[in-house]
Amino acid sequence: MAQFLQLALSGIAIGCVYALVALGFVLIYKATETVNFAQGDVMMLGGFFAYTATALMGWPYWAGIVFALAVMAIFGMAAERIVLRPVLGQAQFTVVMVTIGVGYVMRGVVTMTPGWGTDTYKIATPFAEKVVNIGGAAISLEQLMIIVMTAALCAVLFAFFRFTRIGIAMQATSQNQLAAYYMGIPVARVNTLIWGISAAVATFAGILLAPITFVHANMGFIGLKAFPAAVVGGFGSIPGAIVGGLIIGLVESFSGFYLPEGFKDIAAYIVVLLVLMFKPSGLFGEKLRKKV
Amino acid sequence: MSGAILELKNIESSYGPVQALRGVSLAVAEGKIATVLGGNGAGKSTILKTISGIIDPNKGQITYAGKEIAGWEADRIVRAGISHVPEGREVFPLLSVEDNLRMGAYTRSDRDGVARDMEAVYGYFPILKERAKQDAGLLSGGQQQMLAIARALLSAPRLMLLDEPSLGLSPLLTKEIFEIIVRINRERGTTILLVEQNAQMALKTADFGYVLEVGRIVMEDTCANLMQKEDIKEFYLGMKEQSARGHRRWKKKKTWR
Ligand SMILES: Nc1ncnc2c1ncn2[C@@H]1O[C@H](COP(=O)(O)OP(=O)(O)OP(=O)(O)O)[C@@H](O)[C@H]1O
Ligand SMILES: [Mg+2]
Numbered sequence: 001m002a003q004f005l006q007l008a009l010s011g012i013a014i015g016c017v018y019a020l021v022a023l024g025f026v027l028i029y030k031a032t033e034t035v036n037f038a039q040g041d042v043m044m045l046g047g048f049f050a051y052t053a054t055a056l057m058g059w060p061y062w063a064g065i066v067f068a069l070a071v072m073a074i075f076g077m078a079a080e081r082i083v084l085r086p087v088l089g090q091a092q093f094t095v096v097m098v099t100i101g102v103g104y105v106m107r108g109v110v111t112m113t114p115g116w117g118t119d120t121y122k123i124a125t126p127f128a129e130k131v132v133n134i135g136g137a138a139i140s141l142e143q144l145m146i147i148v149m150t151a152a153l154c155a156v157l158f159a160f161f162r163f164t165r166i167g168i169a170m171q172a173t174s175q176n177q178l179a180a181y182y183m184g185i186p187v188a189r190v191n192t193l194i195w196g197i198s199a200a201v202a203t204f205a206g207i208l209l210a211p212i213t214f215v216h217a218n219m220g221f222i223g224l225k226a227f228p229a230a231v232v233g234g235f236g237s238i239p240g241a242i243v244g245g246l247i248i249g250l251v252e253s254f255s256g257f258y259l260p261e262g263f264k265d266i267a268a269y270i271v272v273l274l275v276l277m278f279k280p281s282g283l284f285g286e287k288l289r290k291k292v
Numbered sequence: 293m294s295g296a297i298l299e300l301k302n303i304e305s306s307y308g309p310v311q312a313l314r315g316v317s318l319a320v321a322e323g324k325i326a327t328v329l330g331g332n333g334a335g336k337s338t339i340l341k342t343i344s345g346i347i348d349p350n351k352g353q354i355t356y357a358g359k360e361i362a363g364w365e366a367d368r369i370v371r372a373g374i375s376h377v378p379e380g381r382e383v384f385p386l387l388s389v390e391d392n393l394r395m396g397a398y399t400r401s402d403r404d405g406v407a408r409d410m411e412a413v414y415g416y417f418p419i420l421k422e423r424a425k426q427d428a429g430l431l432s433g434g435q436q437q438m439l440a441i442a443r444a445l446l447s448a449p450r451l452m453l454l455d456e457p458s459l460g461l462s463p464l465l466t467k468e469i470f471e472i473i474v475r476i477n478r479e480r481g482t483t484i485l486l487v488e489q490n491a492q493m494a495l496k497t498a499d500f501g502y503v504l505e506v507g508r509i510v511m512e513d514t515c516a517n518l519m520q521k522e523d524i525k526e527f528y529l530g531m532k533e534q535s536a537r538g539h540r541r542w543k544k545k546k547t548w549r
Contacts, residue, residue: 165398172384172395179382181346184370184399184447 002137007253009134013143014212015249016150020205021226022233022241023157024198030174030236031194032088034095038079038103039202040223045106046072046203047215051121061126065207069200076199080192103220110217118217123210146208153204154242157197161238170194225252228272234282243283247271296355297322297451297483298343298374303352303362305335305342312338314507315352320451320500325477325484327494327515329528330504336487337379339504340453343485344376345369356451371399373450379459379487381436383443385429389420392428392439396446405448412480413442416472434465441469445476451483452476458490466490470497491528495519503528 021039028036036042049071053064079102087098111118130141161167173180173190180187206219213219229248233240248268256264275283296319305313312335320326330336341347343354345366354362361369375396384392393413397406414421417438423431428439437457444452454473458466470493477484488494495501495515503511503524511518518524 165394168387168391169395169398172387172391175384175386176382178346179378179384180395181366182344182370182376182378182382183395183443184367185395186365186367 002135003257005135005137006139007257008250009137009139009143009147011250011253012246013146013249014209014252015229015246016146017205017209017212017222017245018226018229018248019242019245020150020153020201020208021223022230022245023238024202024205025227025230026233026236026238026241027194027198027201029230030238031170031191032084034084034088034092035099036195036198037096037099037223038106039198040220040226041103041106042072042076042199042220043202043206043209043222044215044217044220045075045110045206046199047123047206047210047219048110048116048121050203050207050210051123051215052115054123055121056115061124064123065204068203068207072203073196073200077192077196079199080195084195085188085192107217107220116217121215123207123215125211128211142211146211149204149208153201157201157238166190166193225268228268231272232275232282234285237282237284240282240284295321297357298485299353299355300339300343301353301355303339303342303349303354305338305347305349307338307347312507313342313349316504316507316509317352318502318509318512320483320485322483323477323481324500325474325486325498327486327488327498327501328504329488329491329494329501329524331489333506334504335507336504337455338507340376340378340455340485340487343369344374344453346376367399370447373448374453375444375447375449375451376453377440377444377455377457379455381433381440383428383431383436383439386427388425389428389431389439390424392443393420393446396443397448399447406446409446409448413445416445416475417442433460434462434469437461437469441472441476445480445482449482451485454484454486456488456490457486458488458493466493473497491524495524495529 021043024039024042025036028034046068050064050068053059053067054061059067083098083102084095087095110116125142127141127145131138132141132144161171169180169185170190172183173185173187177187209219209222225248226245229244230241231244232247233242233244248271251271252264252267255267279285298320300316300318303313303316304311316339318328328336328339338347342349345364348363352362353360356372356374361372384395387395393410397409400406419435420439420442423435428436431439441457457469457473461469473484473486474497476482486494486498495518498515501513501515501518502509519529
């Protein structure tokens, strides 16, 4: 039982990280119908900024988080404005290639930056090495905090999209862009802002992930797990991204323990295949899909 | 025209290589209702989209309240007091009715004024108040049309552009909507530019009318006079009596070409 609880919690914790990266995919997809394949690398760069603030500049943990979120929000908005807006309206393929290219460049730049490079770094958290006892299982506080902080971020995002004028305008723009223009909503600015939010969410994921995998130039490859999470949830659904992330995290955690070695790494894709076989539009996919 | 709040001069607009407007000039008197009649593809919607800045004209001038607004961004035009009820409603389907209305007021920051206008549109369309918390996508077509008009009113427009408000509505509901359009015009002093295929309704409602054919204005007069013209009677008002005979009438040669 304790074993089970431990596996479940570590599955949920890593699932939270997948969920947040998937959420970043979905936000951008809903707003601009673009899949941003650099999402994982955005997370990585955010991790490096948090590392820089806390370890190199000696800031406290929370201040480091705020710093990294702010820097990366600006980075996301700048990337949209400078790199993406010029290619928007081109073929999907072009836009996707641009985001893949941006990801490569980011990885390259990070490895070339003095003080960052190809090494692996640790972000010191206030909850390191602490353990709480839940139902007889010793749970690391770090894992628990990943879950708590993800829940907090989701609550903040929910309130933002549900209750603020700009948040509702973001929903409106993604539902009917033309009508948003008619209402006088500055659509281009709204989309820029979405990229900023999405980058900040990815950064948050990177900071949460740091205690588990540490910060390194290739940590963005976790995007390869988050992408299936978004698909499982029904690409385009925010609750779907979160549930998808949690499912993949859990399946991974249990298959890593109970199934032969190797299953853990393909678990995400097996889940995708199974879900899509039975529910092709994903768990939370919109019912009204384009008919081919 | 003096007293015109809106004036278009030789407006030419196109979608890529397709030229939709070929030099349109018209004027809308402040406080009045003007209408543009025309068949499918005549360019009616394009006129409205050009005014509200969704597309920019290639040539010509648009003067609104003394300012040259051609080329302005859509949000600046809304702020200036022009709001557009698009063809086919275009509500935000997954937002509640209330949030749709709130988006209509996106450009405003006077909370009290918005609250007052919210009550006012609920007065015009009580059904919207009943459905305030429901997703707009679940409303019927007629209710969505009401929502689209109400939403446009929430930007507190001086000039409202209405694109085929009768589209897909029953005759009864069409009559109801037009009565409310007239009330909005009389009670709030909102100037209205109405685009319609339902010429009967439009001519009864509006003060001044234009007839548009393949991107050109081919006739303009007061609605009272237009209703007397043979061409109008035959091609636009004949609709009802001749509906049993199908669409042949559209193919007859029109004398003003
Ligand atoms: N998005 C578009 N892309 C290309 N051509 C367009 C587009 N919208 C309209 N057109 C063309 O412009 C011309 C005028 O169209 P418009 O929509 O203004 O007509 P309309 O008078 O509003 O017709 P309806 O009564 O059917 O709504 C038509 O020939 C149409 O094919
Ligand atoms: Mg039209």
